[in-house]
Amino acid sequence: MDDKIKMKVQELLQSGKIKGFLGLRERHGQVGPYLFTDGDDLEGLVVGDRFKPGDSRYPLNKQLMKITRGDPSGCYGVLVRGCDERGLKTLFGSGQIKSEQVVPVGIACPQDLADACECLKPYPDERVAGEAAEPRSFATVAKVEAMELDERFRLWLAEFSKCIKCYGCRNICPMCYCSECTLENKDFGDIGSLPAENPVFHLTRAIHMAGRCIDCGLCNEVCPADIPLRTLYKKIADIVEEEFHCRPGYGSPETPPGLNIRGEELKH
Template sequence: MIEQVKKHVKSLISTGKIAGFLGLRNDEGVVTPFLFQQPEDVDAALSLGDLDVPGAARYPMAKLAMRLLQNSQDDSIYGVLVRGCDERALNELKRWNQLGTTDRLIKVGVACPEELAKDHQCRKPFPDEFVAGEKVSPQPNDVVTEILAKDLDSRLAYWLGEFNRCIKCYGCRDICPVCFCNVCTLGDDTLVRTGDLPPENPMFHLTRAVHMAGRCIDCNLCTEACPADIPLRTLYKRVAEIIADEFGYVTGEPGEGKSPLNILGPEPGHTSAND
């Protein structure tokens, strides 16, 4: 699988189609994101993040690609390694106007093996186009239904217990491919009291959940990153369901339509947001 990806990436680099390829590099067993610019480096160290199990090392490739574009001095085109989740994140970032007006990313897709798809109960374990891997079917995830089956008091007890373990490392926010704000509500003392451990419960996590509305593309990176094993993804999954029910908006789909929470209504005395 990796050989097909390497071959594809090398041809993109050597034909000058891309200025660099944002992928993963295996440096003696440590996998980190890396911008490949030489075909030799691709041969030597390109990785898909597969270690003991497939996809053991995952990174928010979409967010890194977004930063790469924002920090690049020219209009170069870059390649980026995408799984199904990364592609959804790129689609969502585009809808939130974070990838610029021109298309400067060439996606090099890989379809995830069944084991990885199952590990993350993935809703679409493959990008629309991919150069390696086999399409496996989406995996079910029933956690939301399980919680909805409980009564109010048990739900509250469940979430307070989970949130109570939070060590406020901001890992969920930092790993999140669609968290791109320059100023974060969670760091603002007037909105969420700072300096407490665990952070104001449940305000801290519910605040983040509201901000995930119309954004979260269900990649499971937050839950994976959480050192306290808080099932954050379950919470954001429910938020996504609510947005789909109320506004008919499904995150991560390709296209131009804005997320419902990214539409500004007219201010009083105006007929539109732009006049």
């Protein structure tokens, strides 16, 4: 998979179509984001499958936002999986990145990663390497929904009580681009005090993920307390679909989550 990507990136860089390629580089046993600018020097370019598929991913779109803001006329390539592509579309729709500044280089995730992620679309529309895996439905959400109300409350309270308020879930999130964050607003919570105001601290973040979360699962991976945040955000994406008839990242980038609500029949 790495070789196909390298060839594509080399071609793009040498043709001058892109100024740089934002991908992952393995160096001294560590995988991190890196902007490749020389087509002849793609030493260490990897797709993030170190010990098992997708075990070293990174919110590249977050870096891409910074790069394209710093250079508003440059065009950059970026490594995308299915989730990253959904993220890109949503960021295009909300005006955070201009689509003409980005050339996505897609890879499809293998089936075992798609299974672990319960991913609805484990492949980008256009892919350079990999075979499209079968989509999976949200079994973790269904499991919580099968519980009684008080059982759910106990479950989430137990999970949330592990929170050390490190803000890791927010910091890693490729869709968290606000310059001011409610979670750091003293009118909405006690900043810097533990325990976090549970469950409201996490529910606030969850409601802010509405129309944004593209289900990349980095929040789950980064959480030092192993809180299953992804399940909560998967549910909020389901809710957005029920209410707004669209799921962020799955439609065309021109239509951000339907805020065209005038004239729509409302049930309450």
